[in-house]
Amino acid sequence: MARGFTDREREIIRNDLIKAGRELFGAYGLKKTSIEDLTKAVGIAQGSFYTFFNSKEELYLEVMDREGEAIKEQLLKEDDIKELTRDKFKSFFKKVFEVVSSNPIIRQMFFEEEVDILIRKIPPEKMKEYNKRLMRDFLPIIKKWQDEGAIINDYKPEVIVALFQVLYHPILYKKDFDENVYDDMLQLLVDIVAKGLVVE
16 A cells, blocks of 8 residues: 655645646646656656545645736736726726636637537536635725725626626637627727726
């Protein structure tokens, strides 16, 4: 019988699996990355994978979570969210779209239909918790903008955050749009939201 891992070994291996997952999922996607690929990358037996994650989908969600946290931390430091104007609002979302388009993990998630796999494989409560994190991160910013009079107070902050989530949907379904109108459509969508929310 193989010996168990110490707490320190478990911590190291778990982090190594997350790093390997980021690299392999970013390069090949969720569907084409096997548990064997992941365990080989960190030097553990294939069966040992389940000591750390219940499935490769759960690992994928952990990678996505960490990636998302790093991106949000970067974006929330942007000057565009300070002393908000319509132009700054539009610039902020332009940067968000650029990040989504250039990040390998996010690209796989949005453009290779990985979302559908996650929804089928990950327990609904975990997906709900993942989605709630965006709300928790952006609510204080929305409240701050409303207190400063930068955006309208006609709606609860939760409603506005939900609207921000809707802005991601065209990215998720990019393949369903005519590529000749896609960029202009996104710009128009952000323009409409900016005019409807930002006070000038």
